[in-house]
Amino acid sequence: MYKTDTIAACATAAGTAAIAVVRVSGALVPAIAAAVFRPSSDRPLEPWKLSHGTAVDPDSERPIDEVLCVVMPGPRSFTGEDCLEIQCHGSPVVVERIMGAVHAAGARPADRGEFTRRAVLNGRMDLSQAEALIDLINAPAGLAAEAAWEQLQGGLSARLASLREQLCGLLAAAEADVDFSEDEIGEPDPEASLRALAGLQSEVASLLDSFTLGRRLREGCRLVLYGLPNAGKSSLFNALLGHGRVLVSSEPGTTRDCVQETVELAGLALVMTDTAGLGEYLVGDTSMNMTDLDRAATERSRQAMQEADLRVLVVDGSRPELLEANIELAAGADLLLLNKLDLGCSLDSARLSQAADGAPVLGVSALSGEGCEQLAETVRDKLNSVLGEPGQPAFMGRERHRVSLEKAALALQQASGLLRDRAGSELLAFELRQGLEGLSALTEVLDNEEILDVIFSEFCVGK
Ligand SMILES: Nc1nc2c(ncn2[C@@H]2O[C@H](COP(=O)(O)OP(=O)(O)OP(=O)(O)O)[C@@H](O)[C@H]2O)c(=O)[nH]1
Numbered sequence: 001m002y003k004t005d006t007i008a009a010c011a012t013a014a015g016t017a018a019i020a021v022v023r024v025s026g027a028l029v030p031a032i033a034a035a036v037f038r039p040s041s042d043r044p045l046e047p048w049k050l051s052h053g054t055a056v057d058p059d060s061e062r063p064i065d066e067v068l069c070v071v072m073p074g075p076r077s078f079t080g081e082d083c084l085e086i087q088c089h090g091s092p093v094v095v096e097r098i099m100g101a102v103h104a105a106g107a108r109p110a111d112r113g114e115f116t117r118r119a120v121l122n123g124r125m126d127l128s129q130a131e132a133l134i135d136l137i138n139a140p141a142g143l144a145a146e147a148a149w150e151q152l153q154g155g156l157s158a159r160l161a162s163l164r165e166q167l168c169g170l171l172a173a174a175e176a177d178v179d180f181s182e183d184e185i186g187e188p189d190p191e192a193s194l195r196a197l198a199g200l201q202s203e204v205a206s207l208l209d210s211f212t213l214g215r216r217l218r219e220g221c222r223l224v225l226y227g228l229p230n231a232g233k234s235s236l237f238n239a240l241l242g243h244g245r246v247l248v249s250s251e252p253g254t255t256r257d258c259v260q261e262t263v264e265l266a267g268l269a270l271v272m273t274d275t276a277g278l279g280e281y282l283v284g285d286t287s288m289n290m291t292d293l294d295r296a297a298t299e300r301s302r303q304a305m306q307e308a309d310l311r312v313l314v315v316d317g318s319r320p321e322l323l324e325a326n327i328e329l330a331a332g333a334d335l336l337l338l339n340k341l342d343l344g345c346s347l348d349s350a351r352l353s354q355a356a357d358g359a360p361v362l363g364v365s366a367l368s369g370e371g372c373e374q375l376a377e378t379v380r381d382k383l384n385s386v387l388g389e390p391g392q393p394a395f396m397g398r399e400r401h402r403v404s405l406e407k408a409a410l411a412l413q414q415a416s417g418l419l420r421d422r423a424g425s426e427l428l429a430f431e432l433r434q435g436l437e438g439l440s441a442l443t444e445v446l447d448n449e450e451i452l453d454v455i456f457s458e459f460c461v462g463k
């Protein structure tokens with residue numbers, strides 16, 4: 001339900017800063033501005049113009065801070081309602097006092113994302129744009145910010161609107177076929193409808209693909225360093241990170257837990273995981289037995305490998321006797337690193353690469369840094385291939401979008417089948433309507449309050 005009362009919140013991050021912004025939205029904005037702001041000149045507050053003055057306590061008229069104030073009248077404001085922004089000094093105490101003054105003048109504290117929720121409910125943006133706004137604010141690296149910006153500008157909304165329009169055309173034809181006789185509307189052309197449906201299906205499939213790209217941009221690409229104990233995984237992890245984040249030692253089995261850190265690489269957030277060595281090869285050694293701890297650590301490494309976008313097998317290149325044990329681990333690796341290049345490499349890298357389906361092999365030394373620059377480049381290239389088509393706009397979607405898109409994809413597939421079998425138009429219309437619902441859920445305001453609550457709970461207060 002749309003609440004019409006006036007809301008206020010501090011729009012800048014909590015804590016001490018040079019400047020903070022208090023934001024107000026709702027019908028009481030003119031009255032609140034008059035109650036808490038005293039301009040320093042005789043000119044009254046003009047819409048969309050910053051005005052210099054003093055924020056005061058409306059009851060006592062005591063000055064609180066020197067501020068800049070702007071009024072943005074609806075409906076062309078962010079929320080679609082009258083809005084007021086007060087820029088004050090970034091002291092938590094000052095912010096609290098100004099918020100107190102604004103509340104005394106009639107506003108109530110805003111909920112999380114309530115400003116944006118009002119913007120959506122007032123038609124200032126659609127749901128996919130509101131979500132793009134969260135993604136822009138939370139973007140972990142440059143490419144994610146660019147993709148979120150595109151979506152915020154309505155790129156995705158326009159693409160979806162065109163898909164919906166085409167689907168509506170097909171639905172109208174199917175419904176007309178149910179309601180009217182052939183004499184009244186002419187003979188239907190199933191071949192043309194099938195071609196149109198195939199076009200729609202491929203568009204929805206490409207949206208689903210770009211959804212995966214969007215997730216990777218938003219959450220980061222996951223790279224896992226795995227391999228035998230003592231290969232130098234942790235040393236490489238530290239080298240790529242640029243500082244000694246994890247312990248390194250000549251004892252095999254130093255790392256037991258998965259350790260994650262994020263770095264930015266070519267505009268992408270790269271979530272790197274250092275793992276415990278995979279030590280099955282030790283089991284054959286009568287002097288060593290796998291303990292429960294070894295097994296638990298191995299299990300965690302395997303899980304990290306499963307979840308990764310890029311699997312990097314780290315091999316001690318100076319120990320040819322471990323070739324067979326490394327070959328056992330090579331299947332599924334995207335990149336093979338022959339570490340300890342400074343000690344000389346005597347391992348048959350061609351056989352290793354063969355076991356990994358021809359994955360590239362790179363010689364590096366975590367100790368001397370040799371090859372580490374080339375490693376960053378190779379990882380960047382590999383990530384590009386993981387990310388797919390360059391230039392394809394990413395859809396910064398969420399799980400609910402994937403579910404809706406899959407619902408649409410399935411309905412379109414069923415509709416194609418029905419058309420091919422020349423089945424009844426009633427069934428066809430049903431499937432097309434399902435497809436339309438799936439697409440609409442991505443951008444349209446839902447009448448489901450709970451879903452809206454979930455969407456806007458991701459926002460901070462003040463946005
Ligand atoms: N000479 C040389 N030694 C290295 C290099 N990289 C790692 N080491 C040494 O190899 C040993 C093992 O390094 P770690 O980074 O702890 O190896 P790890 O793969 O993380 O080992 P676990 O955590 O036990 O599985 C340490 O003594 C490192 O100093 C390298 O490039 N050259």
Ligand SMILES: [Mg+2]
Nearest residue numbers: 233234254255
């Ligand atoms: Mg380690």
